[in-house]
Amino acid sequence: MTTQNNTLTISKIFTVIKQSLKGEQQDYTQGSIPKAVFLLAIPMILELSLESVFAVVDMFFVSKLGENAIATVGLTESVITIIYSVAIGLSTAATAIVARRIGEKNPDAAAHAGAQSLVVALIVTLLLSIPGVIFAGDILTIMGASNEVVAEGTTFARIMLGSSAAIMLLFLINGIFRGAGDAAMAMKSLWIASLINIILCPICIHFFGLKGAAIATVFGRSSGVLYQCYHLFKGSGILKFHGRYFNFNTGIVKSIVNIAWPATFQFIIASGSWIVLTRLVAETGGTSASAGYQIAFRNFVFFILPAWGLSNAAATLVGQNLGAKQLERAEQSVLLTAKYNAIFMTFVMLLFLFFATPIVRIFTQDDTVVRYGALSLQIIGSGYIFYGLGMVMIQALNGAGDTRTPTVINFICFWLFQVPLAYFLAKGLDLKSTGVFIAIPAAETVIALVAWYYFKKGKWKEVKV
Template identity: 50%
Template sequence: MRSYIQSIQKYLGYFWIAVTGKESEFTSGSIRKAIFMLSVPMILEMLMESIFALVDIAYVSQVSVNAVATIGLTESVVTLIYALAIGLSMAATAIVARRVGEKDISGAKEAAVQAIALGILISLLVGVFGFVYAKDILSLMGAEPDLIAEGYGYTKLLMGGNITIMLLFLINAIFRGAGDASIAMWTLVLSNGLNIILDPLFIFGWGPIPEYGVMGAAIATNIGRGSAVLFQIGILFFGWSRIRLALKDLVLNIKVMINLIRVSLGGIAQFLIGTSSWVFLMRMMSEFGSEVLAGYTIAIRVMLFTLMPSWGMSNAAATLVGQNLGAKKLERAETSVWKTGKYNAYFMGLVSIVYLLFAKDIVGWFNDTPAVIENGGLCLQIIAAGYIFYAYGMVVTQAFNGAGDTGTPTRINLIAFWAFQLPFAYLAAFYFNLGAIGVFMAITLAEVLLAVISIFLFKRGKWKSFQV
């Protein structure tokens, strides 16, 4: 009993160190402790993102079914922006982590500056396009005229303000690569905390603030994320991160930028494959009507509540791989991945049981329309059946990315999503008349395939010799 209490006290102490960012050495000592120290703030960071996603959809569900469907359609397109942001972020994390492992802080700062410059340029180009063509984007996604009329303001503002999404991803990736995961966590606490407070004010109106409906959700998101980006910039220049910039560091370095682009191209292609597949799946779902689409959207938001923490553990694996490869500790890097995957599988296995048993009850918390509950619950149950495979798939693919080998996950995604998922979903849904169930099955089976291929290639070990 005494040893049990001491163990709890020890991990509570570790927890406090992790969230306050006092631990910065991850290339020596206990691997389990290193995973814990990096995973805790990353999991909390992703949990904040998940909580906001659920709160956001809960508020919007009170507006109309069309409002929920608008968010689903818009976010399926915005995921293309996420692909660019995450692709650049993977490159930033890999290069910053490698330089930190090599004790080259100056090189890490150079990489950070080039990543931010690229992010700003891309987001400005995308923002202008999204703001001008919001209605056309929704129409292309199969939205009906009444949905477009009600929801295009949300699409216009969310895509027009995408620079806040881009920089939030990028700068947090820089912090993670440096091992400052707690700073990234506190950034999202600020961002999503503001979003949760502002959401009802702008959606339903309050005092001098008019009722904006679903567009109010986009206003709140832009304010929340924009405030967090200002916080990030303050930390980069005046804070306690290992990557601390000065005005003299704000210089374009073509050689470093080309290296960053080279590494990020694989990451961008990797996520463009996954997210474009997501767009096509959403387009297929729109064929089954707004109620089915709303159920699917709610189920995906609920699913993200558990995938985000799992993604947090995967990001920890990426940082550990990058820093340990930089420190020439190859076996430590590999062991970190297998241990992180095991812990992730434990977590996802428990979650899958909850979803399999209570899926429809959970969806019912957000909408009481029977068709929405039926389809959303079924979606959750089918996807949860593959959760343990997701756990290992996410960790191993992020390990490749942490090593800077973004090309391997790109090829895996190409096989799993384009060569398998999309054809299977279309045939199952429309040719074999399984409807939405065919799409749900395609999502699960594609993720299982991705995990199997990833583990096979990871064991071959070529990622250990990858240079960035």
């Protein structure tokens, strides 16, 4: 009897996985909550996992070019996180509004809101790309890069900063798909982008050197955007874009901006603190510490993105269930997702604590770089459970359209706690780069506890979008 039950359970699991990957239209405001979580989370996890695979593969090939190349990529991407922040902020707004309209059973209004978010994104892209192209070398210098790194990396930085449209649209359109509950489409578009990146990266690096990595990335992301646009305009999903939806609508744009600007600052605050910490590592530990930290951070991202996928599922479920006036179901969805995330992150934490050195040695054999990389991976990894819990709580608030509360939480925990703590430990106690590493899990733990408190207060249930 037990064997038969196990067979049925395994069969149900494979059925849910198959259903989630097909991308069939679902009503996430009814039925089993665990099933709803997995139907959304599986493609979201797979989507972001392949993106994280590319991040690791990219670092693998770039690392063969030497520590200057590693430092260039790390410093450039620390600045590009500002572009990511704007993209994620707009994506957060689009997800919240689209999910709310879908929950209200109004797909036309959802598509209209999605189209208006694209209009806003294109305007913002112009404001970011042009200065990035002009001042690429100066940006690397400001970030603390050596003269050699600036000489080798300016072209790479210029290509990456100048291609912000591909980053912006890839993130934003996937946010629109997620809000509509079509996580499978978001997964497929990012898979296309990442697979093309992975294939082209070694080829382009072979022929063009470091700038080849940037060329491959831009080409891959642009391919993903073209795939997204095809399905928005020609596809048969729940969302169908029409030309009239792009006529500037002050009311919808105002709603998008009201949600997006705190969400954007929320991530700018987080990424800005990372930029400060990245510079502090380079300043107190030198190029070897910076290179080790960048390798560790790529692995950190590799394992954090699946947890981010689960968190995105929580955001969609909150938005759609609030739209359907299912307040209790929205809360239950978040708590269940937080439980799943904590379990996953526990395994990752143990992996980093016990296998940090072998992981870093995959990317470099330089003993000094390995030592810094393994140490940072172990220290940062020690707080992984709290990262998982905090991410779900923050995304739940964002999915409800309450982007201001997480923004305040980020500002206090990153800039008033993490950055001062990092400087105190690194310079005041002379722990150097190790002090910076310690400040990261300390701040993330505080964020998780504060976000949990505000989620349990329940004011997010009253937000109107």
